[in-house]
Amino acid sequence: MKIAESIARLGNKLLSLIAVLLILLLFSYGAYSLWDIYRINNNAFVSDSLLRYKPDGIHSPGFDELRKQNPDVKARITVDDTHIDYPVLQGKDDMEYLNKDPLGEFALSGSIFLSSQNQEDFSDSYNLTFGHHMENGAMYGDLSKMLDQSYLKEHQKGILYLPDKMIAIRLYAALECDAYESNVYHIASIQQHRNSFQNFVHENAKAYLESNVKSTDKIIALSTCMSATTNGRIVVFGVLNEIEKEAP
Numbered sequence: 185m186k187i188a189e190s191i192a193r194l195g196n197k198l199l200s201l202i203a204v205l206l207i208l209l210l211f212s213y214g215a216y217s218l219w220d221i222y223r224i225n226n227n228a229f230v231s232d233s234l235l236r237y238k239p240d241g242i243h244s245p246g247f248d249e250l251r252k253q254n255p256d257v258k259a260r261i262t263v264d265d266t267h268i269d270y271p272v273l274q275g276k277d278d279m280e281y282l283n284k285d286p287l288g289e290f291a292l293s294g295s296i297f298l299s300s301q302n303q304e305d306f307s308d309s310y311n312l313t314f315g316h317h318m319e320n321g322a323m324y325g326d327l328s329k330m331l332d333q334s335y336l337k338e339h340q341k342g343i344l345y346l347p348d349k350m351i352a353i354r355l356y357a358a359l360e361c362d363a364y365e366s367n368v369y370h371i372a373s374i375q376q377h378r379n380s381f382q383n384f385v386h387e388n389a390k391a392y393l394e395s396n397v398k399s400t401d402k403i404i405a406l407s408t409c410m411s412a413t414t415n416g417r418i419v420v421f422g423v424l425n426e427i428e429k430e431a432p
Contacts, residue, residue, distance in 0.1 A: 234271065234286060239345040247345065254288055256281070258304045261296060261313070263342035263353065266326040268406075272313060272344075273297040274304050282316075293323055301371045306344060306351060306424065310374045310381070310403050317408040317418070324408035327418050330358040333391040336420075340393070344404070344424065353404060355422040356397055357389040363415040368405065385421055397423060 237250035259272040285291040299312040315324030342353035367384040378399040402424040410416030
């Protein structure tokens with residue numbers, strides 16, 4: 185009888201110890217998950233090391249130096265008064281920079297990148313770019329705010345810095361679609377049917393600014409994921425106009 189009681193007490197102690205270990209394990213996992221989410225979101229903002237490569241005009245030494253380190257750096261995109269201020273990469277396909285930073289190192293937040301189907305100098309009539317939607321507004325996280333007409337109107341302007349020129353961006357429309365929408369993601373077809381594309385944007389935009397956009401205008405599209413749905417996308421469109429002379 186005493187042996188049975190001793191075994192029972194030992195069993196209870198073992199069960200209590202296992203329970204404590206499980207609680208500690210779950211707590212540690214939760215703490216790590218929160219830290220990992222914070223690290224990923226925080227690292228999505230442009231780092232100080234990359235800020236020193238930010239161009240301040242045409243033929244900027246810092247920007248040229250970044251391109252020497254990684255020739256896949258094709259431009260830098262900025263949208264005034266938003267978190268969008270990043271180098272633009274272009275890989276051999278549209279998967280390469282999903283989880284790589286501008287220096288080619290692994291990063292879950294990835295990079296802003298231009299479709300591999302486009303010309304690297306943004307000379308196409310339709311230029312499609314991608315970026316992750318970070319909840320803290322990093323990368324292309326601010327695009328979701330542009331579904332609001334007033335926000336879009338207040339954040340229209342931006343600049344594309346290229347090695348030999350600067351291109352003004354004027355955003356004019358924002359819409360929701362899925363990842364298979366041909367009127368957004370089939371670049372060759374869009375470039376052949378400009379009027380159909382403009383009609384689609386006008387008819388489906390959640391926010392649209394009457395800005396006299398013409399079928400002959402050169403367009404940039406900024407695409408990101410919608411956090412609520414797997415295949416949902418938010419896309420913001422802008423008109424591109426080359427700046428004739430360097431801004432002060």
